[in-house]
Amino acid sequence: MSNRGLRPANFAVLAAALVLGARPSWSAVMTVDDAVKIALQHNTLVIGADAGVLDAKSGLYGAYSGILPHASASLSRSSTVVDNQTGGRNIGGGLTAPLTSDFESHGTTPGLNGTWNVLNLSSIEGFRSASSSLKAAKLSRTATRNDVILETRRQFYTTVSTYHLARVAAGALRVARDNERRSSALFEVGSVSKSDLLKAQVRTAQSELDSITAAQAIVNSRIALASQIGIRESELGDIDTVLTVTPQEFDEAELYKEAAAKRPDLMAAEADLASAKSQESSAHFNRLPYVSMQGGVTFNTKDHQTSTIDPPGLPGIPPGIESTSSQTDRQFQGSIALNWNFFDGLSTDSRNAAARARVRRSTETYDALQRNLESEVHQAVIAYREAVERDRVASRAFESAVENLKLIQQKYNVGSATILDLVDAQEQATQAAVDGVSARAQIRIAEATIDRVRGRGE
Numbered sequence: 001m002s003n004r005g006l007r008p009a010n011f012a013v014l015a016a017a018l019v020l021g022a023r024p025s026w027s028a029v030m031t032v033d034d035a036v037k038i039a040l041q042h043n044t045l046v047i048g049a050d051a052g053v054l055d056a057k058s059g060l061y062g063a064y065s066g067i068l069p070h071a072s073a074s075l076s077r078s079s080t081v082v083d084n085q086t087g088g089r090n091i092g093g094g095l096t097a098p099l100t101s102d103f104e105s106h107g108t109t110p111g112l113n114g115t116w117n118v119l120n121l122s123s124i125e126g127f128r129s130a131s132s133s134l135k136a137a138k139l140s141r142t143a144t145r146n147d148v149i150l151e152t153r154r155q156f157y158t159t160v161s162t163y164h165l166a167r168v169a170a171g172a173l174r175v176a177r178d179n180e181r182r183s184s185a186l187f188e189v190g191s192v193s194k195s196d197l198l199k200a201q202v203r204t205a206q207s208e209l210d211s212i213t214a215a216q217a218i219v220n221s222r223i224a225l226a227s228q229i230g231i232r233e234s235e236l237g238d239i240d241t242v243l244t245v246t247p248q249e250f251d252e253a254e255l256y257k258e259a260a261a262k263r264p265d266l267m268a269a270e271a272d273l274a275s276a277k278s279q280e281s282s283a284h285f286n287r288l289p290y291v292s293m294q295g296g297v298t299f300n301t302k303d304h305q306t307s308t309i310d311p312p313g314l315p316g317i318p319p320g321i322e323s324t325s326s327q328t329d330r331q332f333q334g335s336i337a338l339n340w341n342f343f344d345g346l347s348t349d350s351r352n353a354a355a356r357a358r359v360r361r362s363t364e365t366y367d368a369l370q371r372n373l374e375s376e377v378h379q380a381v382i383a384y385r386e387a388v389e390r391d392r393v394a395s396r397a398f399e400s401a402v403e404n405l406k407l408i409q410q411k412y413n414v415g416s417a418t419i420l421d422l423v424d425a426q427e428q429a430t431q432a433a434v435d436g437v438s439a440r441a442q443i444r445i446a447e448a449t450i451d452r453v454r455g456r457g458e
Contacts, residue, residue, distance in 0.1 A: 113294075117291070139264045245443040263454075280359050292336070400432075404425050
């Protein structure tokens, strides 16, 4: 193998071939919508948002327990056994001689019991707070999904642009090599100076470096895209590199109205603020008395007792063995109570302080979103219009650069332009192509940003 086979340019071409030509496990070409769909299933932020909804549901179930009745069932079996109990009996004002007795009792009691805090304002407000928290968690999950969609689209189009830039770099490298060969041939016959040849060689080396950088940029962008959507880079496969745009017109006032009405993060902040205020009320109401009810019923209660007295048959003493049994069909019991925890060791004060702190944080979060909404919409629209204008200017510049390159090439062919003029024209055309790719990618990213700002996601 010759030394030329180890040149950096060949490494860049090989890297680009490996990246552009490989077809890993993803069988079809991945579009931006495919990437978004995968990200909504595997992205860490989405999974965390789903877990947040489960946490909020747990809090709601806990709040239900403060306002719903509690019921329980029981089946008890009791036994009492007394051996060799000694003592006398008082009969007719006189105490008998010491007696020894045994006692045995058995009983079975099935029953139902229930309690209910029928009027506990603190628990009622706690339930309202938990309900608002669940609503906020669901809206936050939607907002997180919208953020993930935006970041996925941004990274996808960034990756697409690296493919196009790599192609531009590869084309520039081919042109630079042609110029170097041409300059070398002309130098051999004395038509160009040594300086022109060296400049052409420097241009080739720079193009080789640009090609290596572009190939590495593809790898880095693919890794970032795979990380964003939650899969391994080896599973990513080919992606759809079509990068076409259709400019649109956006009414900033209409976008603002839509964002104010549909942005899930705004609605989540509003629900979280309502939850915080309810939590604060619940903490205040914890100082008030509350009413509770308690009741129970037992069914088919059975009881059996047996007593043995020794010695039997003393005057006035019944026979030595007594046995009794009883059974009850139903037995009801109930109570209603007024409860007041007028001092609980500053626990209520702790709840009040925490609730007030949460209200302040939630208020500031909601106010900040409202305060920055107009600027955010304006910024998104300006960024989109700038990207469209950049694309228009880049397209015009590319057309002019290509036309200029043709003219310089013709002049160079007839000897009225130098190799440096040709190289400059080629560099201008390459830069115009790069600017066009970047502008089109920015338009697609700006479109995704506007969808996120206005509250549109999936």
